Amino acid sequence: MKRLKQLSLMTWQTFTRHISPAALATILAALVVSFLLFVPPLRGLADNGTLPQILANNGLYRLSGYQTTSYVNPQLGIMQYFNELRGTSFTSQTLFVQFAILLNKLVHSQTVFDVRFLGLTYMIPYLGGIYLLTKAMTQPFRRIRSYFLAVVIVFVFADASFILSFNSFYATPVMVIGMLYVVATTLIVARQRQINWQLVVGFFVGVALLVTATPQNGPLVLCCLIASGGFFLVVTRGPRWLWLLTGILLVLVLGGLSYTSLSSEQRAVNRYQSFTHGVLTQDTDASQAIAHSGISRQYGLMKGEDYYPTAFTAKRPSSHSVNRQLLQRYTLGWVSRYYIQHPRQFMTLLNLAASDMMITQNKSVGDYQQGAGKGPGAQVTIFTGFSAAAGSFFPRRFAFNLLLAVALLMVFVVGVYNDLQAQRVASVVRFFLVCGLLLIFISVPVMAIIGGGTTELAQRLLMVPLSIDMVLLIFVADLLNHRLWHADDAETEV
């Protein structure tokens, strides 16, 4: 019995000596991701109707038999001649797609693009992010709880709801990867005596990826800047502040460019949907609610209409008069004033957003390719444990989110107080990061409701589950590592 115990202890020691928690997480994540993306049948996310534009921007085209919503398209054509749409969109996703096309051309084919190359292109930086994040949350320990934490990280971030989008052209993977790097680098920087400039660059690259993933993410650059506030405490010498400021300025510009890169048509769509699926959604007479507000009350009759009408409509939303009489008057100021005057309606909409936000799996489109023996729109059920649990158990009230944010801030502020007393900065940097993430958590639903109403709400709220997952993970990790209330003395070097 004693020998058995000794043997198991020895095995454990050998295991911990050779495999760190970060390595374990990376291996596990690699296994899960490879299984989901590369083991036949091909899995991914089908086109919901928004992808052709992204394809065209990247010099790809739909081959005959292209499927929408029900099945994933494993292959696409690579345009051979001049493409007038190339480079007309400002998004970091283009970088990944172009790299994948290059890889495809080198290895596979000059004319046909296999989406698995895109999956591979996303997977490599993703695994790096997982490695860094686990390292940031477990270092320097190799205890059982560290390995437990590694498994939890894989459970959360290797969820199929995130991974499936790697084999498609949605912006989700870019946001996931960006988020991993932003949080991991900040946490590691927080615990170092000397600032590691590679990590700071990593942070800014992560932020740049995040804010340029989609135009809606542009304003989030402000939240990310708050998250980077702690860096000024780590960098103590004046001239180096300049470098930091340059980085901040750069991502600010990127965020602004990203936000303004929306086409005027897309802007009109957003405004229209925000009006018909936001302002007008109420139990009372919508036409009376908007009377005497500068917009004709007759437009209340547009409640529930879509910018691209599914069948028939009384007036084309893209017509000149709708643009002049409705969309031009429907400004940010108008919406804000309206929601301030109608707080109950706004709260109802926010609650709707709160109930949608943890549903990260896009169930409106199919996950398999045609001929894989699955029905149209069939969903992957394996490795969806976390998204399913979070989707069903997370409370569906916006007020709860507010309370949660306040409670978490209060918890983390204790560490700040203690660390400042002890003249250490780790908890302060962490606090800034948590502040930024919680600001995303609270502000994205508000921006989503104002910016587009309830249209495609779950997909536009993706940053919300990402940020709250991160904050809760930081919380659990610090709890397990006993550094929630103050920085520990075991400081680390990467």
Added chain:
Amino acid sequence: MRKWWQGLLVILSLICGLWGGEQSVQAATRRVLIVYDALNPKQQGQTKLVAVQRLLASAGMQTRTEQLTAYRAGQLTSRRYQGVVTLNNWSAGHLKNTAFIRDRDAFTGKQLHIGAGLDATEASRLRSKRVTVRHQQFLLKHQHNWQLLPFSENVTLLKPAKGVPNFGTLTTQQTSLPDHPYGTVVGNRGYLPYLEPKGLSLLVAMQMIARLFGNQQSRAPLLTITGVTPYSDLNRVRQLAQRLSAAGIPFALSTTSVANNTSMQAFTRFTKTLRFVEQHQGVIFLQAPVVGAVNAQSGNSLEQLMVAELNQLGQRQVIPVGISAPAYWNQDQILRRYGLQRASDVLLLPNPTTTTFAKQDNLGGTTSTTWYGMTWRSLQTVRNGQIQQVRPALPTAVTVQLPTSTKQESALLRQLRQAKVTWYAPTKQMKTRLVSASATFGYRKGTYYLNGSPVKVRNRATGVPNYHFERKNFVALSGYFKVQGWILMTFFVITTIVLGVFLFLGRRIYRRMFMRK
């Protein structure tokens, strides 16, 4: 054995009956075949084709449109078609289909040739000689009106023959060139050197087609205000109706409507305005909705939408006299069947820039009155201001856009007053019928009918149940959940305060343990 004979007899008689029935049906619904060579968008060939389709629809003819290259030999027979229209849009193309020419030469029904490419056989049957004129600008004269036509490169005209009725005269500034007829009709054959689908040229072509196809319904044009939607400036609609009524101008209003959200006050205002129009010598045409993403399966949803719109309006004593739609609706199986064919009066408007078909079949239908919608502005090309003398030979609606400013409105009214046109007065002449799924709307010389009984149009709608938005449905236990929420909230607040106090006290005690006194 006898039974066997009887059986055979029955079958034979059945087959004969079917055959005979089919024959008579075919005879009743013989169409007019329109064959065009090319769309030639550079010269508005599409508009010309649509104009021909609409003119024939207004003349009460069902049509089938076929492109020349798609024409199959043996298609054009007198048994199947009562007429054929050859539309040549692209003279430089010289597109030919010998099978079509052979079939057309053998065809005995009505024939109309529009545009270039009139061949010798056709000319000889028109008992005229062809004259080819190059690089000329013509002036079309008709009675006392005239219209300057666009510069033409290459036109085939007919030398006037004696005893041949002609429609309009083409003259040039060159004195060497004698006048030529514009429209020519000889027996059941006709020729138009070209078609300019606006103004006097169109009115003359209309007269000629009406004569050729033997369906002259000369009547005054109906003034129609278009571009009205539930989102329009309703005060302007009201004001325009009032001013038109005061000027003694009867008119029609073509408006779209909505099927949803009809319990809103905005819809009440909208229908109230339409009732105001009805009370001021105006009639309402329900305009077909804008087509978004549709396919061959959209028939049901269109039917539901139209019925819902009609019923919502009818409930509020807004009784449309007909349906108005862009002309392409008449060339689409789904849109025509579920949209247009419920009405006795259909107003076909010019096509929008983009046309979305559900199931295009190019089989133009017809209703008892198909109004040809032409814009007021296109009539402004008729010089001499004598438009009242041109009485359209087919039912014509002259459309004006709803003005967007007071200035525009005054200008429009001034123009209408100065034009001195005798407008078609629905209150004196119009008789219509419109079927919604469960209801029949009627209009007869100023009186509205709903399911056969006359309807009095009042200022306020009668018989509409008032919808109360504010009244909430009773939900059991909702009070309980509210109270529970408050209790929980209070509990949490108190706990937090107590914890905060303890934290503060505990910290003080802890510090004191190490502080020197």
